[in-house]
Amino acid sequence: MHQLPLAPSNCVRRWRALVHYPLIGIGPRSGCRCHHSAHHARLSAGGNDASVADHTLALMLAADQRLRETQERMSRGDWSILRGHDLYRKTVGIVGFGRIGRSLVQRLRGFDCVLLAVATESSRAFAKQNHVQLVELDELLRRSDYVSIHAPLTEETQFMFGAEALGKMKPEAVLVNTARGGLVDDRALLAALKDGTIAAAGLDVFVSESDPAFTSVTEELIGLPNVIATPHAAASTEEGLARTNMVAARCVVDVLTGGDPPAQCVVADGRRR
Numbered sequence: 709m710h711q712l713p714l715a716p717s718n719c720v721r722r723w724r725a726l727v728h729y730p731l732i733g734i735g736p737r738s739g740c741r742c743h744h745s746a747h748h749a750r751l752s753a754g755g756n757d758a759s760v761a762d763h764t765l766a767l768m769l770a771a772d773q774r775l776r777e778t779q780e781r782m783s784r785g786d787w788s789i790l791r792g793h794d795l796y797r798k799t800v801g802i803v804g805f806g807r808i809g810r811s812l813v814q815r816l817r818g819f820d821c822v823l824l825a826v827a828t829e830s831s832r833a834f835a836k837q838n839h840v841q842l843v844e845l846d847e848l849l850r851r852s853d854y855v856s857i858h859a860p861l862t863e864e865t866q867f868m869f870g871a872e873a874l875g876k877m878k879p880e881a882v883l884v885n886t887a888r889g890g891l892v893d894d895r896a897l898l899a900a901l902k903d904g905t906i907a908a909a910g911l912d913v914f915v916s917e918s919d920p921a922f923t924s925v926t927e928e929l930i931g932l933p934n935v936i937a938t939p940h941a942a943a944s945t946e947e948g949l950a951r952t953n954m955v956a957a958r959c960v961v962d963v964l965t966g967g968d969p970p971a972q973c974v975v976a977d978g979r980r981r
Contacts, residue, residue, distance in 0.1 A: 755952030756943035760858075761811035763942035764886045767910025768854050769795060770936045771882045774908075777933045793853075793880070795819045801852030803845065803868075804859030804887060805831040812856060813838050824848045849876040854884065861888035871896040874905055882908045886942045889913040894925045901932055908934040912942045 770776065773792035781788065799822040802809045813823055817838065825835060827842035835842050849855065855877060859865050869883070870893040877883070883906055885892050894915045900906050911929065916922035917940065930937040943952075961967075 755950075755955045756945075756948035757807045757811045759945040759948030760808045760886050760942040761815055762945075763912060763938070764808075764812055764856055764858075764884055764910075765815050767884050767886070767912065767936055767938070768800075768856070768882060771884070771908040771910040771934070772854070774934075776936050780933070795821065795854070797821065798853040799824065799851050800854045800856060801825070801848035802840075803848065803855065803857050805835075805840075806858060806860075808886075809856075809858040810834055810838075812858070813840060824852060845873075846876060849873060850878075852881060853878065854882045857883075857885045857887045857891055859887055859891060861890045866890050867893040867896075869893065869897070871899070874900040877906050879904055879907065881906045882910065884910040886910075886912040889915040889917050890919075894922055894929060898925055898929050898932075901929070901934055908936075910936045912938045913940050 772795065774790045775792075778790050781790070795816075797820045800816055801824040802812060803826055805825045805828060809825065813825075813834075816823060823838070823840040824843050824847075825831065825840050826845050826848060831840075832842065834840070843851075857869065859868070868891055869885075874883070874896055883892070883897070892915070897909060901909060909929075914922065914926045914929070916926040929935055943949075
C-alpha cells in the first residue's frame with residue numbers, strides 16, 4: 709500500500725464524497741486534485757496484472773520473431789522468410805518485481821527460461837520458490853536476452869534506461885516496456901535500435917505521453933522495423949477491465965460501510981490502509 713503525494717488542502721477539504729480511480733500503476737502524474745469535495749481518493753490496482761503480463765509476453769514473442777517485418781513484407785508480395793529467435797530457454801531479466809513482474813514469471817516458466825530479477829528483500833521468498841535469480845541491475849543487463857520493465861516511475865527511476873544502461877545490454881537483446889514511458893529515455897532507445905546496440909524493442913508506453921517534446925521521437929520509434937508498439941493498451945482487455953471494475957466496486961462499498969478496503973486499494977487521503 710502506498711500513500712500518494714497529495715496535500716490535504718488539495719484532496720481533503722470537505723469530507724463529503726468519495727473519488728475512485730481504477731488504475732494499474734502509480735507514477736508522478738497519478739495524483740488527483742479533489743478540491744472541496746473528497747472524503748477519500750482511492751486508486752485500485754491489481755485487476756489487470758494478468759492482462760499486462762500476457763501483453764508483455766506477446767511483445768517479447770512478436771519482437772524477436774520479427775512478426776511486424778514479416779507481415780509488412782508479405783503485404784508487398786514478398787514471402788521470403790525472416791529468421792527470428794526462440795524464447796525457449798533464453799535468459800529474461802525482470803526489472804520491477806511486483807505483481808506484474810511475478811505474473812510474468814509464472815508465464816515464462818513454461819518456456820524453460822532462465823529468470824533474473826533485481827534483488828529486493830521482499831521478493832526473496834517468491835524468487836526462491838520460482839527459481840528466479842536475484843541479481844544487481846548491471847548483471848541483469850549483461851546476461852539477459854530479454855529485459856522486461858515493470859518498475860514504478862519515480863524521481864529515482866526516471867530515465868533509468870538511458871544510453872549507459874542500454875549499452876550494457878547484449879546486441880541481440882530485446883527491451884520490453886509495459887510500465888511507464890519515463891523509465892526509458894526514448895531518444896537513447898531510438899539511437900540504440902538504429903545503431904544495433906540492441907536488437908529490438910516491444911513498447912506499450914512512451915515518454916511523449918507526458919512530454920510532448922518527445923512526440924517526434926515516438927513517431928520515429930514506432931516507424932522502425934525492429935519495434936513492435938501498442939498505444940498504452942496492455943491493461944485494457946475485456947477481462948482485465950472487468951476485474952478492475954470489481955476491485956473498484958469493492959473499494960467503494962468498503963468505504964461506505966466502514967470496512968477495510970481490499971489490498972489493491974491505494975488510499976490518497978493522507979492515511980495508509
